[in-house]
Amino acid sequence: MKFTVTRNELLNELNLVQGVIEKKSTIPILSNILLEAEGGRLGIAATDLDVTIRCGCPASVSIEGTTTLSARRLFDIVRLLPDGADVNFSLLENDWVELRSENSEYKIVALPKENFPSIPEAAPATAKIPGELLRSMIQRTMFAITQEESRYSLNGALLVLLPGEVRMVATDGHRLAFVSKSLEIPEIDSEVRALIPRKTLMEIQKLIGDQESVLEFGRDENHLFFSVGGKRIVSRILAGQFPNYELVIPRDNDKHILAATRTLGDGIRRAAIMSDEKLKAIRLSLTSGILELTASCAEAGESHEKVPVEYEGGSLEIGFNPAYLLDFIGVCGSESVSLSVKDSETQGLLRPVGASDLNYQYVVMPMKF
Numbered sequence: 001m002k003f004t005v006t007r008n009e010l011l012n013e014l015n016l017v018q019g020v021i022e023k024k025s026t027i028p029i030l031s032n033i034l035l036e037a038e039g040g041r042l043g044i045a046a047t048d049l050d051v052t053i054r055c056g057c058p059a060s061v062s063i064e065g066t067t068t069l070s071a072r073r074l075f076d077i078v079r080l081l082p083d084g085a086d087v088n089f090s091l092l093e094n095d096w097v098e099l100r101s102e103n104s105e106y107k108i109v110a111l112p113k114e115n116f117p118s119i120p121e122a123a124p125a126t127a128k129i130p131g132e133l134l135r136s137m138i139q140r141t142m143f144a145i146t147q148e149e150s151r152y153s154l155n156g157a158l159l160v161l162l163p164g165e166v167r168m169v170a171t172d173g174h175r176l177a178f179v180s181k182s183l184e185i186p187e188i189d190s191e192v193r194a195l196i197p198r199k200t201l202m203e204i205q206k207l208i209g210d211q212e213s214v215l216e217f218g219r220d221e222n223h224l225f226f227s228v229g230g231k232r233i234v235s236r237i238l239a240g241q242f243p244n245y246e247l248v249i250p251r252d253n254d255k256h257i258l259a260a261t262r263t264l265g266d267g268i269r270r271a272a273i274m275s276d277e278k279l280k281a282i283r284l285s286l287t288s289g290i291l292e293l294t295a296s297c298a299e300a301g302e303s304h305e306k307v308p309v310e311y312e313g314g315s316l317e318i319g320f321n322p323a324y325l326l327d328f329i330g331v332c333g334s335e336s337v338s339l340s341v342k343d344s345e346t347q348g349l350l351r352p353v354g355a356s357d358l359n360y361q362y363v364v365m366p367m368k369f
Contacts (some may be wrong), residue, residue, distance in 0.1 A: 001065025146172035153240025
């Protein structure tokens with residue numbers, strides 16, 4: 001195997017696969033990437049057995065071949081090479097790879113390509129989704145995915161494709177983020193559901209990047225496939241039954257508060273400084289035109305914040321985890337937000353006001369204080 005690539009193009013691809021590489025894997029081959037030099041292209045693959053990325057870049061190939069190299073070590077070498085330099089690879093005897101670039105020369109131990117896990121073949125595309133839309137949906141839901149590994153069916157976000165609509169939902173049992181958009185997808189004539197793991201969602205965001213692109217989505221019995229251009233992610237499907245999210249979203253919350261997003265967020269941050277570290281709650285006290293935020297800790301003290309709001313209903317007190325409220329405020333993307341509540345024991349419903357064509361709803365369970 002012998003080929004030449006430019007440093008910048010190779011670095012872009014190596015940067016894309018770093019998130020998949022197992023840093024402390026007990027299986028050495030999972031710390032390596034697969035390099036396939038063929039035709040005028042270098043193909044690159046990385047996997048942790050749950051998520052696989054296939055990408056690549058143009059290459060001048062003298063001798064076709066395949067090998068595997070340490071992903072971390074190769075990335076560290078390439079990123080320190082001069083900008084715009086050519087990088088020459090040669091596979092030597094006994095599974096060593098020689099790398100040359102201007103005044104730099106390395107010899108790197110490779111592992112046999114036969115040890116690299118097999119990669120599932122892509123299924124035909126089920127749907128084509130605007131990349132910007134999917135990226136926005138992931139940003140608005142991923143933070144609500146549970147951190148508890150044991151809650152297997154909640155370790156990802158649910159993607160729902162319907163005739164005329166796309167939805168994404170995530171929950172950890174204490175809050176739920178739901179986002180949808182009306183969209184005609186010609187390939188969809190019945191409901192398609194896919195539970196996408198958190199790590200896969202992170203890699204999809206990197207794959208889409210800031211470019212305007214169309215993401216092709218497909219699936220088979222055990223895997224999900226996401227493709228943008230010549231790059232592809234293969235992910236295992238999370239097993240288990242996702243909760244009936246439609247039952248969680250409150251329909252009869254009759255007290256509505258409208259607040260400036262930044263003002264509300266700043267008030268919550270200041271009040272939360274004095275919240276009990278174990279309880280992690282702040283109290284919201286509603287009166288006409290004013291939302292008072294209070295928190296207290298026996299060892300530290302207490303805080304009181306008043307935030308002007310649009311509210312004309314009766315007085316009400318309800319407690320929430322301030323971190324949950326701030327997660328929503330950080331991604332809602334609007335200058336104003338609404339909070340709808342019913343009483344101190346019913347979940348609250350937050351929505352952004354204006355500034356987006358997405359239907360974004362965020363449900364938070366109340367806390368005792």
